[in-house]
Amino acid sequence: YFSLPMDRVLGQFEDVREVETATPEARAWRGRDSLSGRDALIKRLPAAGGGKTRATQSLALAHPHIVPTRRWLRDGDGLYTVRDYVPGSNLRQALADASRRAFDHLQHLLSPILDALDYAHRFGLTHGGVTPENVLVDAEGKSLLCDFATIENPSPLHEAYVPRDLLASDGQATARADFYALCELYKE
Numbered sequence: 001y002f003s004l005p006m007d008r009v010l011g012q013f014e015d016v017r018e019v020e021t022a023t024p025e026a027r028a029w030r031g032r033d034s035l036s037g038r039d040a041l042i043k044r045l046p047a048a049g050g051g052k053t054r055a056t057q058s059l060a061l062a063h064p065h066i067v068p069t070r071r072w073l074r075d076g077d078g079l080y081t082v083r084d085y086v087p088g089s090n091l092r093q094a095l096a097d098a099s100r101r102a103f104d105h106l107q108h109l110l111s112p113i114l115d116a117l118d119y120a121h122r123f124g125l126t127h128g129g130v131t132p133e134n135v136l137v138d139a140e141g142k143s144l145l146c147d148f149a150t151i152e153n154p155s156p157l158h159e160a161y162v163p164r165d166l167l168a169s170d171g172q173a174t175a176r177a178d179f180y181a182l183c184e185l186y187k188e
Helices: 006-010 051-058 103-122 175-187
Strands: 013-019 027-033 039-046 069-075 078-084 088-090 135-138 143-145
Touching: 006 039, 006 069, 013 039, 051 069, 051 078, 103 135, 103 143, 103 175
Parallel strands: none
Antiparallel strands: 013 027, 027 039, 039 078, 069 078, 088 135, 135 143
């Protein structure tokens, strides 16, 4: 874990450019990771109590349908997660064409996400932000769940997919809330 100013964090990457993110209160950049040579997404989140723990836990996830979190860094008031950049689209974009909404196609995309959630839950890590924006569809049509490390408390964006009564008493996501959100993706 490192504590660096923002320019030093982003200085570890080549060809850095800011990109949009659906994560509330976050900023994101795409760049080439100088350490690994991979294209990476660097996401800066406001410092939060459990963010470091979630980021550390997400490093251990190794599943073919979870976008790997490679490392995390800190600056004075923020947490950066570095994950692989996935070229393609998110689920909402992939299903924008009504002809792509056939149940078989949807099941092909979401069944692996169910398996990925089950895997993460066995490690004790809930997602808390299962939305169409956090299910990515790569150029080959493979679906991947991203951003385990970036959702600490569900935001209004995520509340559309999970009723508050499925969250833990402290507002944290639960496995039941993650599975409920996945069901909402099927319904949507």
